[in-house]
Amino acid sequence: MENKKIIIFDTTLRDGEQSPGASMNVEEKLIMAGQLRRLNVDVIEAGFAASSPGDFESVRRIAQKIRGPIIASLARAVKGDVEKAGEALKPAERRRIHTFIATSPIHVEKKLRMTYDQVIEQAVDAVKLARNYTDDVEFSPEDATRSDRDYLCRILEAVIKNGATTVNIPDTVGYTTPQEYYELIKYLINNIPNIDKAVISLHCHNDLGMAVANSLSGILAGARQVECTVNGIGERAGNASLEEIVMAIKTRKDFFKVYTDVNTKEIYRTSRLLTKLTGLMVQRNKAVVGENAFAHEAGIHQDGIIKERTTYEIMKPSDIGYESRLVLGKHSGKRGLEKRLAELGFKLSQEELARVFEKFKLLADKKKEVYDEDIIALMEEEVFPSPDVYSLESLQVISGTTTIPTATVVLRKGEERIKDAASGNGPVEAVYEALERITGLKGKLSSYRIKAVTEGKDALGEVSVRVKFPGIERDISGRGIAVDIIEASAKAYLNALNKALVYKRNE
Ligand code: MN
Numbered sequence: 001m002e003n004k005k006i007i008i009f010d011t012t013l014r015d016g017e018q019s020p021g022a023s024m025n026v027e028e029k030l031i032m033a034g035q036l037r038r039l040n041v042d043v044i045e046a047g048f049a050a051s052s053p054g055d056f057e058s059v060r061r062i063a064q065k066i067r068g069p070i071i072a073s074l075a076r077a078v079k080g081d082v083e084k085a086g087e088a089l090k091p092a093e094r095r096r097i098h099t100f101i102a103t104s105p106i107h108v109e110k111k112l113r114m115t116y117d118q119v120i121e122q123a124v125d126a127v128k129l130a131r132n133y134t135d136d137v138e139f140s141p142e143d144a145t146r147s148d149r150d151y152l153c154r155i156l157e158a159v160i161k162n163g164a165t166t167v168n169i170p171d172t173v174g175y176t177t178p179q180e181y182y183e184l185i186k187y188l189i190n191n192i193p194n195i196d197k198a199v200i201s202l203h204c205h206n207d208l209g210m211a212v213a214n215s216l217s218g219i220l221a222g223a224r225q226v227e228c229t230v231n232g233i234g235e236r237a238g239n240a241s242l243e244e245i246v247m248a249i250k251t252r253k254d255f256f257k258v259y260t261d262v263n264t265k266e267i268y269r270t271s272r273l274l275t276k277l278t279g280l281m282v283q284r285n286k287a288v289v290g291e292n293a294f295a296h297e298a299g300i301h302q303d304g305i306i307k308e309r310t311t312y313e314i315m316k317p318s319d320i321g322y323e324s325r326l327v328l329g330k331h332s333g334k335r336g337l338e339k340r341l342a343e344l345g346f347k348l349s350q351e352e353l354a355r356v357f358e359k360f361k362l363l364a365d366k367k368k369e370v371y372d373e374d375i376i377a378l379m380e381e382e383v384f385p386s387p388d389v390y391s392l393e394s395l396q397v398i399s400g401t402t403t404i405p406t407a408t409v410v411l412r413k414g415e416e417r418i419k420d421a422a423s424g425n426g427p428v429e430a431v432y433e434a435l436e437r438i439t440g441l442k443g444k445l446s447s448y449r450i451k452a453v454t455e456g457k458d459a460l461g462e463v464s465v466r467v468k469f470p471g472i473e474r475d476i477s478g479r480g481i482a483v484d485i486i487e488a489s490a491k492a493y494l495n496a497l498n499k500a501l502v503y504k505r506n507e
Contacts, residue, residue: 006249006258007225008242009043009201010036012274013058014074015239016229017047021466021477022278026058031379033062034346035273036230039266041069041242043096045227048074049088050081056088063092070136072096077126086133097130098168099123100140103147103155120155124162131163138166138201145169145176145184153191160192166199166225171214174207174237178217185221201225204240206232211240216248219258230274231282231289243267243288243320251314267320273376279464279477281449288320328375330364337375346379366483367458374460377453377481389413389501390439392494397486399427409434409490428489435490439497443467446475450485461485463492469500476500 013029013036016022024032029046036044046062047055051074059073071092075081077099089095101123102112108119123139130137139159141152156167169185176184181204189195202218202225204211215226232241246262253259271289275281284291294317304311328336334357341348341356348356359378364370390411399405407430408421422433428448436442447466452459460483466475476499480491 003253004224004258006219006260007042007199007201008246008260008262009045009072009225009227010039010041010229010242011045011203011227011239012036012229012233012242013062014045014047015227015235016233016274018235019233019238019280021475022233022280024277026054026061028277029058030061030065032274032277033066035266035270037066037068038263039270040261040263042261043070043072043225045072045074045098047088050075050084056084059085059088060091063089063095067093070094070096072098072138075099075126075130077101077122079126079129082126082129082133086130089133094136095134096136096138096166097134098138098140099126099130100142100168100170101126102143103141103152104143105148106146107143116151120158123155124158127159127162127164135163135165137164138168139164140168140170140203142170143172145171145181146173149184149187150191153188156188156198157192157194160194160198164198166201167195168201168203168225168227169218169223170203170227171205171211172203174205174211176204176214177210178213181214182217182221185218185223189222199224201227202240203227205235206237206239206241209237211238212244212248215240215245216256219249219256230270231280231286233274233278233280241287243271247288247315247320250319264319265321268322269372276377276462276479279449279466279479281451281464288315294322328360328364328370332364332370340372340375341379363460363483367456367460371454374454377460377462389498390494392487392490393417395431395487395490397427397431399430405430407431407434409438411435411438411494427486431486431490432493435493435497439501441469441497441500443469443476443493443496443500448489450488453481458483461488463488465489465492465496467493467496467500472500 017024033044046059049056049059063071073085073089075085075097082099085097101119102108127137127139141147141155144152200223202215202223204214226245228242228245229239230242232238246260249256249258249260268289282290337357337360338353356378390413393410393412396408404423405427406423410417410419418438420434420437422430422437424430424433445465446468449464451462453462460481463480465478468475476496478492478496480488480495482488
């Protein structure tokens with residue numbers, strides 16, 4: 001029997017973006033969607049159009065720009081939501097409306113306060129309405145794994161009868177286990193008379209660390225679509241991780257006997273890009289994309305690997321595109337840069353290209369070799385920057401083991417140049433003090449992370465901060481990239497300060 005294809009439904013931009021601290025603006029979502037297309041996922045859930053004007057705009061822009069994958073929007077099973085989703089998806093080449101309503105006793109009785117028959121009626125109405133906008137309609141009974149099985153059969157039979165082409169079985173709260181989920185999927189297949197008219201989809205959360213295991217179990221039971229996110233980001237403990245599911249299927253095709261169309265060589269780059277866009281780092285020992293995933297420390301393992309790679313390695317780093325590729329150097333010209341940017345999916349105006357090229361030359365002078373990651377970092381700084389109220393003009397720091405660290409900072413605000421100095425317990429603290437004195441905003445650093453963007457002593461340093469500002473409920477994230485890590489630290493904090501200022505202005 002021929003191996004069956006598993007549809008990869010990526011929800012990084014919808015469920016993933018709901019994870020605390022992961023919010024992205026429209027431009028950032030567009031960059032991510034472009035990379036998801038290169039990764040070759042089948043469906044991109046671009047957002048939840050009715051949830052906010054920003055989300056509507058993101059779905060619409062992605063629908064306009066991204067060709068290839070199906071673009072989906074989430075919608076509650078209510079008229080207004082389905083209409084908003086349909087409208088936002090209008091420019092898409094291929095569109096899907098994904099509508100949902102809760103079915104578990106706790107949700108139906110305590111949250112919705114409806115009867116079970118009313119819930120079915122509302123689901124059917126939403127599906128029918130969605131069919132006016134597209135032939136591709138997905139329905140999710142929210143909290144399916146805590147719902148009554150026979151009731152699930154009833155509601156799913158009804159929505160399929162009325163035009164749902166995919167039925168998703170969400171483990172909304174990450175409660176199920178592999179065996180139980182397997183049995184649930186089998187039960188639905190065996191007890192819904194018209195189930196052959198729809199694709200069964202899986203959607204698992206990781207509250208008990210079983211999201212990937214549960215998803216794979218559902219595939220074994222006969223589901224044909226799996227919903228997942230890059231790096232496993234998502235509500236609370238996150239969603240099932242795309243890269244783990246895809247690589248499990250690829251590495252153990254002998255066992256699962258299915259395949260995906262994902263271009264696994266783009267996995268590492270996709271993971272890194274998301275990390276950059278959200279500031280959410282991946283743990284070092286994370287399966288597939290963690291820094292240590294392919295590092296061998298024990299002497300006995302290193303010995304084995306040198307003699308025969310497969311002794312301790314079941315995947316090749318190159319399978320996920322984990323290799324720093326030298327792309328450009330000091331002598332590369334503007335056309336070379338333009339070509340590489342196009343290959344990475346960035347199309348720039350001549351004016352933008354000129355700006356990026358100027359920065360590229362400066363970087364190439366400091367570093368001998370410029371990697372894809374460096375170029376993506378430049379793009380983020382130059383072409384898609386956050387709205388800047390203040391920009392860093394210059395920075396001078398004195399520090400050492402016997403002096404009090406002191407920073408002098410010059411910022412530009414429009415035509416104005418503002419200079420101030422401060423001291424601190426360390427050079428970074430001194431810089432942050434000076435920035436706060438100039439901007440008049442005082443924040444509390446809730447996290448500070450630094451990492452090298454590429455390898456080697458001359459690597460670009462990337463600093464991510466999360467800052468709590470008085471009067472702003474959520475933490476504001478900031479990123480900065482520079483060869484000098486103090487400068488990167490300054491840029492990251494200034495980035496957060498600028499966002500906070502815009503936030504306050506919009507209030
Ligand atoms: Mn979810």
